[in-house]
Amino acid sequence: MTFSQPLVARHLFGPGPGNPYPEATAALGHPLLGHLDPAFLALMDETCDHLRQVWGTQNRRTLPLSATGSAGMEAGFVNTVEPGDVVVVGVNGLFGQRMCDVAARCGAEVIPVEFDWGTPVDPQRLADAHPNPKVIAAVHAETSTGVRSDIKALGELKDDALLLVDAVTAIGGIELKADDWGIDVGYAGTQKCLGVPPGLAPFTISERAWERRVQKPQSWYLDLGLLGGYLDSDGTGGGRTYHHTAPTAMVAALHAGLERILAEGLDAVIARHAKAGRLLQEGLQEMGLELFAQEGSRLPDLTTVKVPEGVDAGAVRGELLERFNIEIGAGAGKFAKSVWRIGLMGPNASEDSAELVLAALRAVLKR
Amino acid sequence: MTFSQPLVARHLFGPGPGNPYPEATAALGHPLLGHLDPAFLALMDETCDHLRQVWGTQNRRTLPLSATGSAGMEAGFVNTVEPGDVVVVGVNGLFGQRMCDVAARCGAEVIPVEFDWGTPVDPQRLADAHPNPKVIAAVHAETSTGVRSDIKALGELKDDALLLVDAVTAIGGIELKADDWGIDVGYAGTQKCLGVPPGLAPFTISERAWERRVQKPQSWYLDLGLLGGYLDSDGTGGGRTYHHTAPTAMVAALHAGLERILAEGLDAVIARHAKAGRLLQEGLQEMGLELFAQEGSRLPDLTTVKVPEGVDAGAVRGELLERFNIEIGAGAGKFAKSVWRIGLMGPNASEDSAELVLAALRAVLKR
Numbered sequence: 191m192t193f194s195q196p197l198v199a200r201h202l203f204g205p206g207p208g209n210p211y212p213e214a215t216a217a218l219g220h221p222l223l224g225h226l227d228p229a230f231l232a233l234m235d236e237t238c239d240h241l242r243q244v245w246g247t248q249n250r251r252t253l254p255l256s257a258t259g260s261a262g263m264e265a266g267f268v269n270t271v272e273p274g275d276v277v278v279v280g281v282n283g284l285f286g287q288r289m290c291d292v293a294a295r296c297g298a299e300v301i302p303v304e305f306d307w308g309t310p311v312d313p314q315r316l317a318d319a320h321p322n323p324k325v326i327a328a329v330h331a332e333t334s335t336g337v338r339s340d341i342k343a344l345g346e347l348k349d350d351a352l353l354l355v356d357a358v359t360a361i362g363g364i365e366l367k368a369d370d371w372g373i374d375v376g377y378a379g380t381q382k383c384l385g386v387p388p389g390l391a392p393f394t395i396s397e398r399a400w401e402r403r404v405q406k407p408q409s410w411y412l413d414l415g416l417l418g419g420y421l422d423s424d425g426t427g428g429g430r431t432y433h434h435t436a437p438t439a440m441v442a443a444l445h446a447g448l449e450r451i452l453a454e455g456l457d458a459v460i461a462r463h464a465k466a467g468r469l470l471q472e473g474l475q476e477m478g479l480e481l482f483a484q485e486g487s488r489l490p491d492l493t494t495v496k497v498p499e500g501v502d503a504g505a506v507r508g509e510l511l512e513r514f515n516i517e518i519g520a521g522a523g524k525f526a527k528s529v530w531r532i533g534l535m536g537p538n539a540s541e542d543s544a545e546l547v548l549a550a551l552r553a554v555l556k557r
Numbered sequence: 558m559t560f561s562q563p564l565v566a567r568h569l570f571g572p573g574p575g576n577p578y579p580e581a582t583a584a585l586g587h588p589l590l591g592h593l594d595p596a597f598l599a600l601m602d603e604t605c606d607h608l609r610q611v612w613g614t615q616n617r618r619t620l621p622l623s624a625t626g627s628a629g630m631e632a633g634f635v636n637t638v639e640p641g642d643v644v645v646v647g648v649n650g651l652f653g654q655r656m657c658d659v660a661a662r663c664g665a666e667v668i669p670v671e672f673d674w675g676t677p678v679d680p681q682r683l684a685d686a687h688p689n690p691k692v693i694a695a696v697h698a699e700t701s702t703g704v705r706s707d708i709k710a711l712g713e714l715k716d717d718a719l720l721l722v723d724a725v726t727a728i729g730g731i732e733l734k735a736d737d738w739g740i741d742v743g744y745a746g747t748q749k750c751l752g753v754p755p756g757l758a759p760f761t762i763s764e765r766a767w768e769r770r771v772q773k774p775q776s777w778y779l780d781l782g783l784l785g786g787y788l789d790s791d792g793t794g795g796g797r798t799y800h801h802t803a804p805t806a807m808v809a810a811l812h813a814g815l816e817r818i819l820a821e822g823l824d825a826v827i828a829r830h831a832k833a834g835r836l837l838q839e840g841l842q843e844m845g846l847e848l849f850a851q852e853g854s855r856l857p858d859l860t861t862v863k864v865p866e867g868v869d870a871g872a873v874r875g876e877l878l879e880r881f882n883i884e885i886g887a888g889a890g891k892f893a894k895s896v897w898r899i900g901l902m903g904p905n906a907s908e909d910s911a912e913l914v915l916a917a918l919r920a921v922l923k924r
Contacts, residue, residue, distance in 0.1 A: 198596050199588035206802060210589055218585035218806060221566035222577055222754055224884045229565050256756070257624035260801040261778045292777045381802060387589055389623070389756055389804030408775050410659045411628045432889075434627040435573060435748060437756030439585060440807065517591045522799075 200511075201538070203547050204519035205333050205492055206359070207381035207388045208535035210447065214386045217446035218439050225436040233445050234436070240448035244384070244456060245357075245376060245394045246367035251414065254380070254444055255391040256437050259358040262377025262391030264292050265412040266327075266354050269395070269403050270375060273297030275324040278351070280311030280344075284334035284522045285356055289327050296408065298325075307525065308494070310339040310487040317347035324402075325375075326351045330366070331359035333382075334522035336483040336494035336531065338364065345372030352399050358382060361392060362451055363463045363491040363535060374399035380440075383463060383491050385536025386447035389440045447536075463539040464490045470534060473548040477557045482521075482529050491539065493532045494521070498555070503527045506554050514550040567878075568905070570914050571886035572700050572859055573726070574748035574755050575902035577814065581753045584813035585806050592803040600812055601803070607815035611751070611823060612724075612743060612761045613734040618781065621747070621811055622758040623804050626725040629744025629758030631659050632779040633694075633721050636762070636770050637742060640664025642691040645718070647678030647711075651701035651889045652723055656694050663775065665692075674892065675861070677706040677854040684714035691769075692742075693718045697733070698726035700749075701889035703850040703861035703898065705731065712739030719766050725749060728759060729818055730830045730858040730902060741766035747807075750830060750858050752903025753814035756807045814903075826906075831857045833901040836911040844915070844924045849888075849896050858906065860899045861888070865922070870894045873921050881917040 202208045223230035242252045255265055267289075271277055277298040279289045282305035290300045303319050305311050311328050326348055330341050341355055352374040360366050363383025368376050374396045381388035395403070395414065407413045411434065419431035451459050467490025471481060474495050482494035497503040503520065504527070510516040521529030534543050551557075569575045590597035609619045622629055634656075638644055644665040646656045649672035657667050670686050672678050678695050693715055697708050705727075712720055719741040727733050730750025735743050741763045748755035762770070762781065774780045778801065786798035818826050834857025838848060841862050849861035864870040870887065871894070877883040888896030901910050918924075 197587055198590070200590060200594065202589065202591055204591055204593075207589055207591060207805060215586055215589075219582055220564055222569065222574055222582075223565070223567060224569055224571055224574060225755070226571075227567065227878075227884060257628060257778065258801050258804060261624060264776065264778045288777070295773070295775050295777055379802065387804065387806035388592070388802045389807055406662070408662050409631065410655070410662055411624065411631045434625050435746065435755045437625060437754065437807070438574060439754035439810075440756050440804070443806075511594070517594060 199515060201516045201543070201546065203532050203534065203538060203543065204517045205531045205533050206379065206535065208385065208533055208538050210387050210443070211385040211450045211537050213450040214443040214447035217442040220442055223438050225438055226432065230438055234441060237441055237445040237448065240445065240452060241392050243452060244362050244366070244448065245392070247369045247394050249368070249394045249396055251400060251418065252394040253417070254441060255393050255412065256434060257391055258388050259377060259379030259391050261412065262379070262393050263289060263356060264409065265391070265393060265414065266375045266377050267293045267296050268407040268409045268412055269414045270325055270352055270354065270399060271296040271298045272404050274299060276301065276320050277325045277327060278303060278316055278319045278323045280316050280328035280339065281305065282309060282311050282335065282337060282339070283307050283329065283332035285329045285332060289356070293327070307335050308337060308482050309484045310337050313340055313344040313347050316344060317349070323351045325354050327354040329356040331357070331364060331489050331492065333359045333492060336489045336492045337487050338489050341373065342371045348372060352402065359489065359492055362459060363539070364460060364489065368394055380444055380447070382533070383535045383539070384447050384451065386444050387440070389437060390444055463534070466534040466539040466541065466544050467491060467493060469541060469544040470532060470548065473544065477548070477552060491533060491535050495530050495532065497528050497530060501555065503530065509554045510550055516547060516550050518547070566882060568881070568883045568910070568913065570899050570901065570905060570910065571884045572898045572900050573746065573902065575752065575900055575905050577754050578752040578817045578904050580817040581810040581814035584809040587809055590805050592805055593799065597805055601808060604808055604812040604815065607812065607819060608759050610819060611729050611733070611815065612759070614736045614761050616735070616761045616763055618767060618785065619761040620784070621808060622760045622779065623801060624758055625755050626744060626746030626758050628779065629746070629760050630656060630723060631776065632758065632760060632781065633742045633744050634660045634663050635774040635776045635779055636781045637692055637719055637721065637766060638663040638665045639771050641666060643668065643687050644692045644694060645670060645683055645686045645690045647683050647695035647706065648672065649676060649678050649702065649704060649706065650674055650696065650699035652696045652699060656723070660694070674702050675704060675849050676851045677704050680707060680711040680714050683711060684716070690718045692721050694721040696723040698724070698731065698856050698859065700726045700859060703856045703859045704854045705856050708740065709738045715739060719769065726856065726859055729826060730906070731827060731856065735761055747811055747814070749900070750902045751814050751818065753811050754807070756804060757811055830901070830906040833906040833908065833911045834858060834860060836908060837899065837901060837914065840911065840915040844919060858900060858902050862897050862899065864895050864897060868922065870897060876921045877917055883914060883917050885914070
């Protein structure tokens with residue numbers, strides 16, 4: 191009846207989850223708190239404060255949603271889009287495609303603006319796609335391709351539209367300034383650069399978007415109006431009403447991960463991600479491999495590299511896992527067999543992790 | 558920058574979360590696995606197998622959804638109900654009310670059938686409420702009132718309707734026979750009698766419901782058709798396609814909690830809940846307190862008790878927390894100040910927990 195396999199400890203160098211910070215793992219083992227315990231509500235309030243720092247926002251409504259990053263995407267759309275609303279979506283990878291699907295399920299008139307995978311979205315083309323959309327949506331850091339798009343430029347062009355941004359692979363790893371850049375709705379995940387296990391979606395919404403939100407979203411679980419009664423993190427105290435049972439262990443882990451990041455300093459953490467990514471990308475190129483993402487738009491925390499001619503992409507991943515306990519990711523969509531994705535996120539954004547994955551790849555590829 | 562408050566260890570005797578089994582907490586600290594790692598997929602498959610046992614089902618599509626129990630409710634409705642479908646809901650507490658709200662957001666024509674809080678639903682009245690509903694929905698164990706309803710009898714009367722059941726406070730604590738009773742769609746939570754932290758929704762759907770499911774639900778995140786590609790737990794192997802990043806630490810905890818339960822024996826665990834609840838309920842009555850739930854329909858795992866005349870319900874809860882680190886729950890809805898809810902779930906379904914909460918209540922109430 192017991193689980194017969196021994197535990198394995200992996201180097202999680204794929205597109206996520208990455209290995210958590212030890213502080214986050216330790217917090218999962220703390221005594222569990224009830225979701226209405228004053229001690230937990232204090233922890234939740236601090237978590238929301240810390241999230242504001244990594245989002246670069248003063249938004250009062252900044253919180254961890256009780257589901258993974260993809261539910262964050264759904265929360266973004268169900269709370270802003272009603273049937274017939276026009277939504278312009280920049281599509282330069284899998285997560286842009288997913289945005290179109292999710293927005294369409296809200297009844298939106300979706301205008302996808304396509305770009306080659308491996309390239310960033312062009313903010314001007316998004317702005318020109320429709321004279322007056324309700325929402326312009328784009329992915330800051332495309333997890334499927336390892337590409338960074340210029341959200342700041344998009345914010346300058348958004349006009350009356352709400353700017354909805356996927357920051358799943360951005361938050362805590364690259365520069366992210368929600369307020370300065372004019373992000374109205376943002377969602378992220380915990381399992382990438384924040385160095386926390388998957389299970390929560392850090393979320394933020396501006397006053398401007400809040401005022402224009404859907405009053406009764408099709409989702410009860412992700413209805414921000416109902417969630418607000420529980421969160422109430424404006425400091426006025428009082429009515430912390432029950433909505434659903436918050437995943438208290440996961441919130442404790444997020445709190446601990448965020449404290450680890452803020453103790454190091456957010457700028458230092460971002461610089462560490464930049465350095466590890468540079469080392470990895472230089473090393474891959476020295477090995478004679480070709481990077482997939484367009485130069486100038488490459489994410490440091492998630493590197494995409496082309497599988498060399500004649501090499502079995504899956505066999506290499508299997509050997510890395512078997513020999514070295516190293517997980518790297520396959521490519522996404524039509525690049526499943528022709529691209530690898532290598533993430534150095536959270537605690538793995540380090541020189542030793544970069545050297546380890548390079549050494550293992552050299553050994554397997556015999557380069 | 559560090560969290561300034563010391564950790565507190567609570568006796569979680571409220572309506573949930575309860576204290577987790579130590580095996581579940583320990584599993585949260587295991588090395589994190591990626592959601593596509595063969596070792597994790599094996600763990601997930603075992604978890605689904607174990608879930609089938611606690612659900613009492615052979616349903617192939619039995620899995621932990623990546624959000625809390627309330628998202629399980631939403632998954633139940635978005636996958637079975639389309640605009641105009643008739644949904645009959647038994648409403649004898651907060652969670653029946655919530656079902657009406659969630660079903661209405663799917664465009665259902667909702668027929669609520671009301672019962673006094675503290676009493677079970679009458680299956681015949683539900684069956685008589687409409688000649689041909691698409692769905693009949695009811696709560697097996699009403700967390701808001703501590704009442705058990707007769708799902709078996711409802712299954713015998715359901716006719717052509719799909720039977721959708723909330724088993725959040727039932728699973729792993731009282732008898733639950735999804736297949737024998739004709740449950741077509743069931744959802745639960747991990748944080749009650751399963752003794753695992755909150756964050757996942759154990760879910761099961763019959764072939765009959767699967768064939769009549771909504772082809773493109775309004776929720777992408779909870780679309781069982783898309784989730785099926787990742788789960789694929791029919792043993793045929795092959796296409797485990799990415800849907801979203803599973804909360805791997807939480808799944809490991811659920812796996813460990815379920816193994817703990819199955820090692821003890823599900824019947825023994827249910828008997829342990831029954832015994833602890835009986836001790837508690839007898840002790841409360843010996844203390845001169847009056848139980849809220851109707852005799853004959855009282856849940857053993859969640860006991861509701863009336864606040865004595867002249868006693869400040871919140872002050873008592875506060876003193877229990879401060880003096881004894883004991884959390885009990887307030888009543889729900891209009892009974893917030895006149896009822897307490899005391900849960901003895903998972904590892905807390907024990908003689909010592911029953912005696913502890915009784916002793917603490919005696920001390921605070923001076924009885």
